[in-house]
Amino acid sequence: MDKIRFATVWLAGCSGCHMSFLDLDEWLIELAQQVDVVFSPVGSDIKVYPEHVDVCLVEGGVANQDNLELLLQVRRQTKLLISFGDCAVTANVPAMRNMLDGAEAVLKRTYLELADYTPQLPHEPGIVPELLDQVVPVHQVVPVDIYMPGCPPPADRIRATLEPLLRGEMPVMEGRDMIKFG
Amino acid sequence: MSVKTLKIDGKDIAIESGTTVLQAAKENGVAIPTLCHLDGVSDVGACRLCLVEVAGSNKLLPACVTEVAEGMDIQTNTPKLQQYRKMTVELLFAEGNHVCAVCVANGNCELQDMAVLVGMDHSRFPYQFPDRPVDVSHEQFGIDHNRCILCTRCVRVCDEIEGAHVWDVAQRGENCFIVSGLNQPWGEVDACTSCGKCVDACPTGAIFRKGSTTGEKERDRAKLEFLVTAREQHQWTR
Amino acid sequence: MDDLANLIDVAKTERSRQKRLRVHCCTSTGCRAASSEAVLTSLQDTIKTEGLEDEVEAIGVGCMGFCGRGPLVEIEPSAWLDPAFQGDKPLENEQLYEEVKPEQAASIITALKGGTATAVKGNPQHPFFARQMKIVREFSGRIDPERIEEYIAVGGYRSLYKAVYEMTPAEVVDEITRSGLRGRGGGGYPTGLKWATVAKMTGDQKYVICNGDEGDPGAFMDRSVLESDPHLVLEGMAIAGYAVGANHGFIYVRAEYPLAIQRLQKAIQQAKKYGLLGSQIFDSMFDFKVDIRIGAGAFVCGEETALIQSIEGGRGNPQPRPPYPAQSGLWDCPTLINNVETFGNIAPIIHRGGDWYAGIGTEKSKGTKIFALTGKIRNNGLIEVPMGITLRDIVEDMGGGVPEGDIKAVQTGGPSGGCIPVSLLDTPVDYDSLVAIGSMMGSGGMVVMDDTTNMVEVAKFYMEFCKEESCGKCIPCRAGTVQLYDMLTHLLSQQATEDDLIKLEELCRMVKETSLCGLGMSAPNPVLSTLRYFHDEYEALLKTPAFSSS
Structure with missing residues (x-):
């Protein structure tokens, strides 16, 4: 049987979920034996999200054009998408800018009003991705198969979610150990 | 009987x-x-x-x-009650700005616990991201309206146990908020005795002690129960 | 006023004062806005200049009902108003003028001497009038609401006298029970049962409340009753007070009804002067005073427990029931709370008997109901019809149908009701039939929609209303209506999928079943009824999802 093609992506989040993933420690070795890591900011050097991915952990909310495009690509090319951590599930801290009225207001607040010196708006089309007006959770953009809240989700929760999948079963996302926010 | x-x-x-x-x-x-x-x-x-x-x-x-x-x-x-409870909690999360990760009550929050209890792993209803203020004008306490679920426990505890009636509800519908005094900053409300019962009563991190940071909120619920028992049954033990 | 003879004296004196012909000019809110006061002044001036003062009198009256064609002027022989009048009412003696402009008013008077008036003549035999059956509105638009003598002259306060002197409180309650009257505020709770409950409660202090916080969009039945015949409501309240053992009543009227408030104030003063309200009514041991409380315009204060909070001076938040107000209401005392129109039915029932009333209408819905017929309809205004008449008779025959195109739906019950499709127009108008087809009687708003109406837009309109009027106390109503409104907006922007439609219906059911008060419980009704009858309109707005969920 072919190995499970496994990926992780990092959208608008602090990468804490990925750090927690690395906290899986020696179980990572076990995981590596059972899956092919085909795309991951912490486990692969591949720059383009590949076709035919079996499982993908998506960290972060959808905050800019790059996030949006990558997420759409991930959904098209992935069988099972896991919303990974509070930013993916609720938009969390990145969404705390949503109370300001849109992308322009956020940029003005950040780069002009709060600037200590040389206030200027960043504008490099093609290099710096354009902000979306609102940061939204992953499931508001594409269908999600499994939700794994947590800020970050503890390593045990990540393992308890992935282990059944490796056996071809769906994990049961219930109880404090599995779905507590924060 | x-x-x-x-x-x-x-x-x-x-x-x-x-x-x-x-x-x-x-x-x-x-x-x-x-x-x-x-x-x-x-x-x-x-x-x-x-x-x-x-x-x-x-x-x-x-x-x-x-x-x-x-x-x-x-x-x-019943399954129906379970379904409705889950929707209720989703509605609560969606209407406010409940960011557990940076909340004083993280790990000690009745709303957070309720989400676990009803099995809510995400909200099917889009978040509203309302623009709500934080009032830290009081010497010892603060109120962060982003985390308020309008349960009115603070209103009742202040009115019925402390007898100060600092809190009430202002506006209506989605614009409701817990108002202090005559819509003054909390710190300027003379009626407030700084007893802190509202902090103990608040199920979330909306009302908190200043100086406590993420996950540090503690409540002394036993104090409220002690006071009620003392008043109603004249027993002064806790 | 110490006894019946006195009351009859006042009535006699008033009738002998009245001139042979009465020229009625509507001075209610709607016609006022169309300068009916100037019309009245001109009518009165012309009577003088034409030297007709001994024969003719122009009187400012309340609402005649055909509000879409106001200002209305009607000429009627005063003899017809005498309760003892029997005999024919020849058509030529009754003249109706519509959309009367101030400059046309004089011609109406001069035409009495011969010639024709320049004002547009209406047809009093039009089905809009002919098919009505007026019990509550019998004297609306026929007497001066600001003079108690006119009310007494048509038999007013005779029912109160009859109740106080000829009946025991229990007999009054029995009479109401026998009439089969049900609450006209919308829910249709049996009025007699409610009265009996309050009457049976022990306690020194009880209250009677009249709910005049009419707030449904498009509804103005209660305003019209209060503006046109305030004493009818006061008399009904006093009879209720006698029946249940209350000595104090409150009328809760919204601040948006200044004319109703003004006329009520005047009416209460006049009734007190005649000893018909206050201490020792008709020199009996029965005391009953009435106070007005003005609402600040919150729709939710029409909900009885919220209304009571508001009268007490608190925030108008609904309270969980039980306890019902009948057990523990205003200041925790047993409280009878009925709507304006319900109280309007009381004096006629006491006067003519419960059996008479029970002979009108259907098996389970007795009497008449007032509707505000509005929307896309030729003849709009207020009608009072017997229960059991079909929607088709109301909309097509009386209302004259839609001005252009075809009828698509009729909305009844306001934001709590539903949209009834044209295919169900033969449904009889009664409490149970309307509930069976997913709507409700409500307080009497009836909005007609033509085939250009987008039903999803209609649902969104009502949801926006509920979202803004939610008090915010319970979560399903406070947050649920906001989400429902957003979902409908999303649908209308053609961004929603099949899954969203399922979610919409799920949330509707949740809000309906879990909300604390009637506002939340019924807020999803306009969505549910349009989903039921106009599902294709929702489906047409759906898009196919970009990804199918695995």
């Missing part, structure tokens, strides 16, 4: 008349979820989490304000 006999989740129960369904369930080991209920203050039936099904009634009844009656046959956890 007259006694009523009834069934809760199939279990036969005999209890003093005048007791609420919520109390009767609790005394018999059946936990009904609540958010606006607080032991020692009046009930308002606002959060709708304690709704139960009673055989013969086509309405769902709030356990906190429904008195036991002879022969009642109550179900507290």
Whole structure:
């Protein structure tokens, strides 16, 4: 049987979920034996999200054009998408800018009003991705198969979610150990 | 003392008349979820989490304000109730700005616990991201309206136990907020005795002690119960 | 006023004062806005200049009902108003003028001497009038609401006298029970049962409340009753007070009804002067005073427990029931709370008997109901019809149908009701039939929609209303209506999928079943009824999802 093609992506989040993933420690070795890591900011050097991915952990909310495009690509090319951590599930801290009225207001607040010196708006089309007006959770953009809240989700929760999948079963996302926010 | 006999989740129960369904369930080991209920203050039936099904009634009844009656046959956890409770919690998360990760009550929050209890792993309803203020004008305490679920426990505890009535509800519908004094900054409300009962009563991190950071909020619920027992039964022990 | 003879004296004196012909000019809110006061002044001036003062009198009256064609002027022989009048009412003696402009008013008077008036003549035999059956509105638009003598002259306060002197409180309650009257505020709770409950409660202090917080969009039945015949409501309240053992009543009227408030104030003063309200009514041991409380315009204060909070001076938040107001209401005392129109039915029932009333209408819905017929309809205004008449008779025959195109739906019950499709227009108008087809009687708003109406837009309109009027106390109503409104907006922007439609319906059911008060419980009704009858309109707005969930 072919190995499970496994990926992780990092959208608008602090990468804490990925750090927690690395906290899986020696179980990572076990995981590596059972899956092919085909795309991951912490486990692969591949720059383009590949076709035919079996499982993908998506960290972060959808905050800019790059996030949006990558997420759409991930959904098209992935069988099972896991919303990974509070930013993916609720938009969390990145969404705390949503109370300001849109992308322009956020940029003005950040780069002009709060600037200590040389206030200027960043504008490099093609290099710096354009902000979306609102940061939204992953499931508001594409269908999600499994939700794994947590800020970050503890390593045990990540393992308890992935282990059944490796056996071809769906994990049961219930109880404090599995779905507590924060 | 007259006694009523009834069934809760199939279990036969005999209890003093005048007791609420919520109390009767609790005394018999059946936990009904609540958010606006607080032991020692009046009930308002606002959060709708304690709704139960009673055989013969086509309405769902709030356990906190429904008195036991002879022969009642109550179900507290049917699939329908589970579904509605989950939706209620989703609605609560979606209407405010509940960012557990940076909240003083993280790990010690009744809303967070409720999400776990009802099995809410995400909100199907889009977040509203309302623009709500934080008032830290009080010397010792602060109120962050982003985290408020409008359970009005603070209103009742301040009015009924402390007797100061610093808090009330202003505006209506989605614009409701807990108002201090005559819509003054909390720190300027003379009626406030700085007793801190509202901090203890608040189920989330909306009302907090200044200086506590993420996950550091502690509550002394026993203090509220002590005061109520002292007042009602003249027993001064805790 | 110490006895019946006195009351009859006042009535006699008033009738002998009245001139042979009465020229009625509507001075209610709607016609006022169309300068009816100037019309009245001109009518009165012309009577003088034409030297007709001994024969003719122009009187400012309340609402005649055909509001879409106001200002209305009607000429009627005063003899017809005498309760003892029997005999024919020849058509030529009754003249109706519509959309009367101030400059046309004089011609109406001069035409009495011969010639024709320049004002547009209406047809009093039009089905809009002819098919009505007026019990509550019998004297609306026929008497001066600001003069108690006119009310007494048509038999007013005779029912109160009859109740106090010829009946025991229990007999009054029985009479109401026998009439089969049900609450006209919308829910249709049996009025007699409610009265009996309050009457049976022990306690020194009880209250009677009249709910005049009419707030449904498009509804103005209660305003019209209060503006046109305030004494009818006061008399009904006093009879209720006698029946249930209350000595104090409150009328709760919204601040948006200044004319109703003004006329009520005047009416209460006049009734007190005649000893018909206050201490020892008709020299009996029965005391009953009435106070007005003005609402600040919150729709939710029409909900009885919220209304009581508001009268007490608190925030108008609904309270869980039980306890019902009948057990523990205003200041925790047993309280009878009925709507304006319900109280309007009381004096006629006491006067003519419960059996007479029970002979009108259907098996389970007795008497008449007032509707505000509005929307896309030729003849709009207020009608009072017997229960059991079909929607088709109301909309097509009386209302004259839609001005252009075809009828698509009729909305009844306001934001709590539903949209009834044209295919169900033969449904009889009664409490149970309307509930069976997913709507409700409500307080009497009836909005007609033509085939250009987008039903999803209609649902969104009502949801926006509910979202803004939610008090915010319970979560399903406070947050649920906001989400429902957003979902409908999303649908209308053609961005929603099949899954969203399912979610919409799920949330509707949740809000309906879990909300604390009637506002939340019924807020999803306009969505549910349009989903039921106009599902294709929702489906047409759906898009196929970009990804199918695995």
